Amino acid sequence: MRFCAIADGKPLRTFPGLAPALAFAVVAAISGCQSKNGASEVLDPAAIAVPASQAGATTAAPAQLTASSAATAPKGNLTLGTGSTKIVMLLPLSAPGSAGENGRKMYDAARLAMADLGDKLVTLTIEDTRGDSGYAKDLAVKAITSGGVKVVIGPAELAAAQHLAKLSGTQRPPVLALADNFAGGPGVYSVRLSEADSAAAGAAAVASKGAKKFVLLVPAGANAGAVEARVANALSIYGATLAVTLPYSASDAAKVVSDMGSLVEAPDAVVVASGDGSPVAVLSALKAKGIPGKAVSLIGTERWLERPIDPLYEGAYIATLDQSETGPIADRFKATYNYQPDVNVAYAYDMVALSAGIASSVGPNGFSKQVLENASGFRGSTGLF
Template sequence: MAKRVWAGANALVRPAQVATPAEPGRQTHFRQSRTLALALIAVAAISGCQSKSGASDVLDPAAIAAPASQASGQPAAPAQLTGSSAATAAPKGNLTLGTGATKITMLLPLSASGSAGENGRKMYDAARLAMSDLGDRLVTLTIEDTRGDSSLAKDLAVKAITSGGAKVVIGPAELTAAQHLAKLSGTTRPPVLALADNFAGGPGVYSVRLSEADSAAAGAAAVAGKGARKFVLMVPAGANAGAIEARVANALSIYGAALAVTLPYSASDGARVVSDMGSLVEAPDAVVVASGDGSPVAVLSALKAKGIPGKAVNLIGTNRWLEHPVDALYEGAYVATLDQSETGPIADRFKATYNYQPDVNVAYAYDMVALSAGIASSVGPNGFSKQVLENASGFRGSTGLFRFRADGSSQRSMPFFKVEKGQLKLVEKQTAGF
């Protein structure tokens, strides 16, 4: 029997049929095409919002297909660059974009030092591109600088959700600030689309980024779908361990599979925990290894010594592995993670506009601004309801197909890969369970 296994509330569901959106303004249907990957759309119409044809009737494909400088008639100025590799200068002056009736506040660490500030400035450029593509006449986006200060981010966020002006808040990117917002009560406040990494979410405060729990659960479900039934989960000890365990256990339950044991480990005792595994579970079909902020290499080395992965035992990694250079010990492991090809069309236009290569921070920020513009277009300024944001069919963006849950977490459908010769080789285009 597995230790500390939850089931039920977090169970995944199967993919929904994608509905064909209608072109706004003309109220006619256009065929699904690759163009849709250039913008965020609701996958199915939302019941009760039919006065404007539902939340899937969001985007003008002609504007989406046009370069950013043509879509709004006003080219977005490139950020100041160093070596054309990333946005490095914090924007100054007026940080209000667009003239639409729907007011949106976005909180970014624009002037923070290090990677936090660089990521914030990338997200700022992504927001400008999304506004140029989709939102200039739909929304008014006010961007505020949190400076990477969690206390300031919390204060700005509280002000934004209590002032009565913003219909939705995008950000903050600071984890502590997002966690504080998730603890606040209130049913009439605007929703928050938090950009913080490793944020679990809360009612009305939605986690945008792919979490390690989602990646681990999707990978485990994909292997269980091929017949594996007995799983071991190795997870870093800490606050996120329970969330990862719950999501993996629930994903496995759909296929009649289960966690035989969950083994929390620390950076110093991974090898010992692997050694103990043999006395706790006999002949597992698969081992899932979450890595948290650290590298999985030490644990993988101990597993390799036991012949894992091998013909009898699959090894399943997570998206967090890929934050480190691919090691030879990754060979043969399965990983469910975001589809980089989804970002291709946006990435090409972003590079052409700002002269540096976008990353996942760009994709998340673009998607949230595009989602907000889409809801404003199809449902109106007051359309940011739980019913719309938590619709089971979800949304498609540059980060793929995703949906928000009532508990504030997000679920993503993503490709399933196997590491072969240091590269991710596609096994399945979409993991089951969405």
């Protein structure tokens, strides 16, 4: 993970040692053992509704590792490897637009990881969600209740991941969700860097330098609580506190910033989450009050970087993925597939590599809460898990 300050639209400096364990957001206990008695012990019966079209799904022969442009979706289910640990990976291979392009990149990454690490350790079945959240949820439920799958990688559809996080069950394999900006849930791990992760890591890094009093400005909505909880927890490690959390909308940003002045005296840092919107309205109001400045640091999130860098970003600290970590994988990937990998490639490769590593060191039944949340973690191309 990289923690950088923005100046003139470019990273000003980086602090490579500030990489907390980010990826697995966990809410409740799960079991790493498979159910042997029936699907009702894996999920509540009401959740087990597999479409008739899936009843006769077939598995293709093992795919060969050949150069690809990631332009076309493979046909049918694909099986890679011959190991005893069964894994299902759900990708939007035939989805239109960028979702499908990302799915096909992740498919190539999975093939590379299997060739590198997992071919004799796991059997990986890759299924096409078509970018349809409902269909992705059905495929995931089928995999969870199959009785043989040890871990599910994906889905990448946010609504499907959120649905899975709401399901209850006494025994089921873990899900390593690839959905962006997913908060995680019981037995459903969020593996991508979320805004809550980025905000918490940025706040923690500034707190580690001595800042004690923080303010959080966060878009009003369902995700506000998750961001607040993560930031407050990260600060507590360094003896710092979140003095106040102020939800805002684009229309009342100036008022919220004005209210901040009357609620908190002399904060050391202000954290600004942006959600799906732009942070510019809040940043403009903060700049009018001299923030950032010598006395007050400004902390942004990786979601700021989804938009063109605005001059108002100058002086802000943002915790995001360190692209240099993906170097060794990126070189092999480009040599194999003749195109440049991106963060989607890195996440998919890491999840297959993690699964192969657990299968190798612990065995097929090693996908437990204790193993996945081991304090030693797993160092992947996207950072420390």
